[in-house]
Amino acid sequence: xKLVNPANKRRHTLIVVGSGLAGASAAATLxxxxxxxxxxxxxxxxxxxxxxxxxxxINAAKNYQNDGDxxxxxxxDTVKGGDFRAREANVYRLAQISVNIIDQxxxxxxxxxxxxxxxxxxxxxxGAQVSRTFYARGQTGQQLLLGAYQALERQVQAGTVxxxxxxxxxxxxxxxxxxxxxxxxxxxxxxxxxxxxxxxxLGTGGYGNVFYLSTNAKGSNVTAIWRAHKRGAxxxxxxxxxxHPTCIPVSGDYQSKLTLMSESxxxxxxxxxxxxxxxxxxxxxxxxxxxxxxxxxRYPSFGNLVPxxxxxxxxxxxxxxxxxxxxxxxxxxxxxxDAIRRLGRKAIExxxxxxxxxxxxxxxxxxYTVPMRIYPAIHYTMGGLWVDYHLMSTIPGLFVIGExxxxxxxxxxxxxxALMQGLSDGYFIVPYTVGDYLATNKLDKVAETHxxxxxxxxxxxxxxQKLLGIxxxxxxxxxxxxxxKIVWEYCGMSRNAQGLETAIEEIRSLREEYWQNxxxxxxxxxxxxxxxxxxxxxxxxELAELMCVDALExxxxxxxHFREEYQTADGEAQRDDEEFSYVAAxxxxxxxxxxxxxKEPLEFQYVHPSQRSYK
Amino acid sequence: xxxxxxxxxxxxxNASGRFVxxxxxxxxxxxxxxxxxxxxxxxxxxxxxxxxxxxxxxREGICGSCGFMVNGVAHGPLPATTVCQLTMxxxxxxxxxxxEPWRARAFPLIKxxxxxxxxxxxxxAAGGYISVSTGSAPDGNAIPVPKEAADRAxxxxxxxxxGACVAACPNASAALFTGAKMTHLGILPQGxxxxxxxxxxxxAQMNEEGFGGCTNIGECxxxxxxxxxxxxxxxxxxxxxxxxxxxxxxxxTTIRPFxxxxxxxxxxxxxxxxx
Numbered sequence: 001x002k003l004v005n006p007a008n009k010r011r012h013t014l015i016v017v018g019s020g021l022a023g024a025s026a027a028a029t030l031x032x033x034x035x036x037x038x039x040x041x042x043x044x045x046x047x048x049x050x051x052x053x054x055x056x057x058i059n060a061a062k063n064y065q066n067d068g069d070x071x072x073x074x075x076x077d078t079v080k081g082g083d084f085r086a087r088e089a090n091v092y093r094l095a096q097i098s099v100n101i102i103d104q105x106x107x108x109x110x111x112x113x114x115x116x117x118x119x120x121x122x123x124x125x126x127g128a129q130v131s132r133t134f135y136a137r138g139q140t141g142q143q144l145l146l147g148a149y150q151a152l153e154r155q156v157q158a159g160t161v162x163x164x165x166x167x168x169x170x171x172x173x174x175x176x177x178x179x180x181x182x183x184x185x186x187x188x189x190x191x192x193x194x195x196x197x198x199x200x201x202l203g204t205g206g207y208g209n210v211f212y213l214s215t216n217a218k219g220s221n222v223t224a225i226w227r228a229h230k231r232g233a234x235x236x237x238x239x240x241x242x243x244h245p246t247c248i249p250v251s252g253d254y255q256s257k258l259t260l261m262s263e264s265x266x267x268x269x270x271x272x273x274x275x276x277x278x279x280x281x282x283x284x285x286x287x288x289x290x291x292x293x294x295x296x297x298r299y300p301s302f303g304n305l306v307p308x309x310x311x312x313x314x315x316x317x318x319x320x321x322x323x324x325x326x327x328x329x330x331x332x333x334x335x336x337x338d339a340i341r342r343l344g345r346k347a348i349e350x351x352x353x354x355x356x357x358x359x360x361x362x363x364x365x366x367x368y369t370v371p372m373r374i375y376p377a378i379h380y381t382m383g384g385l386w387v388d389y390h391l392m393s394t395i396p397g398l399f400v401i402g403e404x405x406x407x408x409x410x411x412x413x414x415x416x417x418a419l420m421q422g423l424s425d426g427y428f429i430v431p432y433t434v435g436d437y438l439a440t441n442k443l444d445k446v447a448e449t450h451x452x453x454x455x456x457x458x459x460x461x462x463x464x465q466k467l468l469g470i471x472x473x474x475x476x477x478x479x480x481x482x483x484x485k486i487v488w489e490y491c492g493m494s495r496n497a498q499g500l501e502t503a504i505e506e507i508r509s510l511r512e513e514y515w516q517n518x519x520x521x522x523x524x525x526x527x528x529x530x531x532x533x534x535x536x537x538x539x540x541x542e543l544a545e546l547m548c549v550d551a552l553e554x555x556x557x558x559x560x561h562f563r564e565e566y567q568t569a570d571g572e573a574q575r576d577d578e579e580f581s582y583v584a585a586x587x588x589x590x591x592x593x594x595x596x597x598x599k600e601p602l603e604f605q606y607v608h609p610s611q612r613s614y615k
Numbered sequence: 616x617x618x619x620x621x622x623x624x625x626x627x628x629n630a631s632g633r634f635v636x637x638x639x640x641x642x643x644x645x646x647x648x649x650x651x652x653x654x655x656x657x658x659x660x661x662x663x664x665x666x667x668x669x670x671x672x673x674r675e676g677i678c679g680s681c682g683f684m685v686n687g688v689a690h691g692p693l694p695a696t697t698v699c700q701l702t703m704x705x706x707x708x709x710x711x712x713x714x715e716p717w718r719a720r721a722f723p724l725i726k727x728x729x730x731x732x733x734x735x736x737x738x739x740a741a742g743g744y745i746s747v748s749t750g751s752a753p754d755g756n757a758i759p760v761p762k763e764a765a766d767r768a769x770x771x772x773x774x775x776x777x778g779a780c781v782a783a784c785p786n787a788s789a790a791l792f793t794g795a796k797m798t799h800l801g802i803l804p805q806g807x808x809x810x811x812x813x814x815x816x817x818x819a820q821m822n823e824e825g826f827g828g829c830t831n832i833g834e835c836x837x838x839x840x841x842x843x844x845x846x847x848x849x850x851x852x853x854x855x856x857x858x859x860x861x862x863x864x865x866x867x868t869t870i871r872p873f874x875x876x877x878x879x880x881x882x883x884x885x886x887x888x889x890x
Contacts, residue, residue, distance in 0.1 A: 025749075028749070029749040032748040043678075044731070044732060044733070047679070047736070047776055048679060050672070050673060050678070052673065052679075053673045053675055053677050053678065062756075064756060103755050104747070104752045106752065106805070107745065107747040107752035107805055108744070109745045109768075109799065109805050111765050111768040111769040111772050111799065111803065112755075112765070113765065114766075115762065116762050117759065118759030118760050118762065120755050134755075136769060136772075137769060139677065143772060151744060153736060156736075156740045157741065163736070165736075188725055217672040218671055218672055218673075219672045251643075252646070256650050256674060257674045259674075259675050260675070358675070361700050362702070364645075364704065475660045475661065477653070477657060478657070519660060519661075521659075521666065522665055527627075527668055527726040529666070530660065530666060
C-alpha cells in the first residue's frame with residue numbers, strides 16, 4: 001500500500017460525513033496523520049451520533065479468559081454468524097484488528113469493566129461459546145463514542161479537523177468519475193453549500209428507520225448513502241436487515257420508536273412463554289411445568305444465547321402460535337428469577353442495573369420481581385453501499401465505513417460486532433486506504449464553478465422547493481408510519497414472494513401519493529425539522545422498494561433474510577449456496593426504474609459453508 | 616387524559632418569544648413527553664401552524680439531545696430521567712405543563728425549545744481527552760486499573776452532555792459537566808499525565824464561554840438524568856487549585872483570573888480553532 005509523504009498530507013482536504021464510531025474515529029485519526037479534515041453531522045454535536053446508544057459491548061479476540069478464543073475463532077464465528085454471506089478476507093482483517101481496538105480505547109480512558117485484580121472483564125454474547133465481549137456497564141457504545149469524540153475534539157483543537165454540526169449532506173459531487181465533494185444544507189439557516197475535497201468518507205450509519213419503528217435514533221436516515229447511490233455507488237444486499245430479539249414491545253399507535261434491551265441480558269435471563277395457547281395467568285401464577293423455555297428446548301447447546309436472527313424468529317413463531325404474552329400477545333418473557341436466586345439481586349443489579357431501571361421507567365413494571373416482556377424489533381442493517389477491500393465504493397474516492405457499508409456481517413450480525421466494525425474501519429482501515437488512494441491517483445484541483453457542482457446544488461435546491469411546494473393534506477410522519485407498516489409486514493422478520501410483490505405495489509402507490517399530498521410547513525430558510533424529515537422519508541421510499549426487489553430476487557433464506565418458501569423441515573433458514581452465494585449489488589437507473597443487479601461471487605477458502613446449527 | 620401544554624415559542628435567536636397554550640386531548644399515560652409533543656405537532660401541521668421545534672434523537676435517554684424545563688424543573692419531575700423517557704403517567708388529567716428551553720448565556724436559543732450547546736464541545740476540545748493517537752496504545756491489560764477506580768470513573772463518564780445542570784443552576788454554571796469529565800479522566804491511571812493541564816484548560820474554557828461560577832447550590836446534581844454526584848465539582852476545584860500551584864510559573868494560570876466576573880475582563884486563553 002502506498003503512502004502519502006507527511007509534508008503532503010496537510011495539502012489534502014478529506015470530507016468525513018457522520019460522527020459516530022466510524023466517522024469520528026476516522027476523522028480523528030486522519031487529523032492525527034496530518035490531513036485537513038472537514039467532518040459533518042446533522043446533530044448539534046458529534047457526541048450525539050447513534051453509536052452512543054449501543055449497550056452491550058464490543059468483541060475482541062484477546063483470549064484474556066483463556067477459554068480458547070483466537071483471531072481465527074472470532075473470524076470463524078463471524079463468518080458463520082453471518083450465514084456465509086460475508087467476504088472472508090474482510091472478516092479476517094476485522095478479527096485481527098479487534099485486539100488493537102481494545103488497546104486503543106483503554107489508552108483513551110474508556111472505563112471498561114474491570115476484575116478486582118485490575119484486569120479487563122469480559123462477558124458472553126450471542127453466537128459465541130467464548131467470553132470475548134468487553135463492556136462498560138450497559139453503556140459501552142456511549143463510552144466508546146465519547147472516546148472517539150474526545151479524540152476528534154482534540155483534533156478540532158489542534159486545527160486539523162473542522163467540525164460542521166447541524167449540517168446535513170444532501171448530495172455527492174462527482175467530477176470526472178471521482179467523488180470530489182458534497183452539497184450540504186445548514187439546518188439552522190437553511191443555507192445550501194458545497195464542500196470540496198480529495199476524498200469523501202461516509203460513516204452515516206444504517207437505514208433501519210425505513211421501518212419507522214426501530215431501535216434507531218429518530219434522526220438516523222439513509223439520505224447520505226442513498227444520494228451517493230443515485231450518483232453511481234452500488235448498493236449491496238439491501239434486504240439484509242437485523243431484527244433484535246430483545247426490545248420492549250409496542251404499546252400504542254402514538255409510539256415513535258422502540259427501545260432495545262441489551263442482548264447481554266440473555267446471559268442471565270431465561271426466555272419462555274406459557275405451554276398453552278392464550279394462558280392469561282400472570283407469570284408468577286404459571287408453574288415451571290406449564291412454561292416452555294423454547295430456546296433452551298430447541299437449541300440445547302446455545303440455549304438463550306443463539307444468534308439474533310434465530311432468537312427473533314423463534315419469538316415470532318411462539319407468538320404466531322398464540323402463546324405470546326402481554327396485552328397485544330406480541331411478547332415473550334425474559335425471566336431473571338433463576339439468576340437472582342442463584343447470584344443474588346446485587347450481582348444482577350451490578351450487571352444490568354441501568355437496563356432494569358430503563359425497563360421500569362418505560363413499562364412501569366419491576367423486572368426484579370416480574371419477568372420482562374420483550375419482542376423483536378428492527379435494529380441494524382447489514383446491507384449498505386458496496387465497498388471493496390479498501391472500503392472504497394464503486395465511485396473512486398468515495399469510501400464508506402461502519403454500518404453504512406455492507407462489508408463484514410454477511411446476512412446477520414453477531415452481537416457486539418457493530419462497535420468492533422465501526423472502530424476498525426475508522427481507526428485502522430480507512431486512514432491507510434485513503435492514503436493509498438491519494439498516493440496512487442493524481443487529483444487535479446476542482447474549480448468552484450464546475451458545472452457538476454452547480455448541477456448538484458441546483459438538484460438539492462429543487463428537491464427542497466418541491467417538498468415545500470406540494471402543500472398537501474398529510475404530514476410526513478403519517479406517510480413514514482404507513483411506509484414502515486408495509487415494510488415490516490412484507491419485508492420484516494419473514495418474507496414471501498407474493499408479499500414482496502404486494503409490498504412493491506403498495507410502496508409505489510404510497511410514494512406517488514407522497515409527492516402529491518405531503519404537507520411540509522414553514523420555509524427552507526430556517527430551522528425546519530419537518531423539512532429535514534421530508535427529504536429523508538423521500539429517500540426511504542425509494543430504498544424500501546429496492547429492499548423488496550432484493551428480497552424477492554434472493555430465492556433462499558439466510559441470516560436476517562428469511563423467505564418462507566425456503567426453510568428446512570424444522571423451520572430453520574435454508575440457504576442455496578449453488579445459486580446465491582454472492583453479494584447482490586444494485587445500480588441506480590433513474591427514479592422509478594428497476595435497478596441493475598451485479599453479483600460479486602463469494603468464495604470460502606477457510607470456513608466451509610455448512611447449515612448453521614446452534615442445536 | 617387531557618393535558619394543557621404552555622410552550623415557549625420563539626422563531627429565532629433575535630425574535631422575541633412568548634408562551635402559547637395548547638390543549639392536547641387523548642394523551643395516553645404510556646406516552647413519553649416527546650411523543651405527546653409529536654401528537655401536538657401533527658395537529659399543528661394539520662392546522663397550518665408552525666410545529667414546536669424541540670431537540671431529540673435516540674429517545675432512550677442516552678444521546679443527550681433532548682431536554683427542556685417542565686414546570687420549572689430541567690427534564691421534569693422524575694429523578695434520573697430525560698424528557699424522552701418521562702412518561703405521561705406521572706401527570707394527572709387536566710394538568711398544565713409549562714415547557715421552556717434551557718436558559719443560559721452560554722446556550723443561545725435557536726428556535727422554540729432548541730438551544731445551541733456547542734460551548735460544551737469547546738470545553739471538551741480544550742482538554743477533555745487523553746492525548747493518545749491511534750496506534751500508540753500498549754496492550755489493554757498492561758495498565759491495571761483498580762475496579763473501584765474504574766467504577767468511579769464510569770460514574771462520572773456517564774454524563775450525556777444534555778445541559779440540564781446548566782439550566783437548573785441559578786448561576787448557569789457548567790461545573791458539573793466539566794467536573795464530570797475531569798473526574799472520569801483524572802481517576803484513571805491513563806489520564807494522570809495530563810491531569811494538571813487538563814484542569815487548567817477546561818476551567819479556563821468554561822469561564823470563557825460565559826458560564827457562571829459554582830456556588831455549591833447542588834441544583835445540577837438534583838436534575839442530572841445520570842445522577843452525576845456533586846463531588847465531581849469538588850474534584851474539579853481540587854485539581855484546578857493543585858494545577859495552578861504546580862504550574863505557577865506557567866503564565867497560563869497565575870496571571871489569569873479564576874473567573875471572568877472576578878475582574879470584569881475577558882480571559883485570553885488560546886482560542887480553540889474552527890469556531
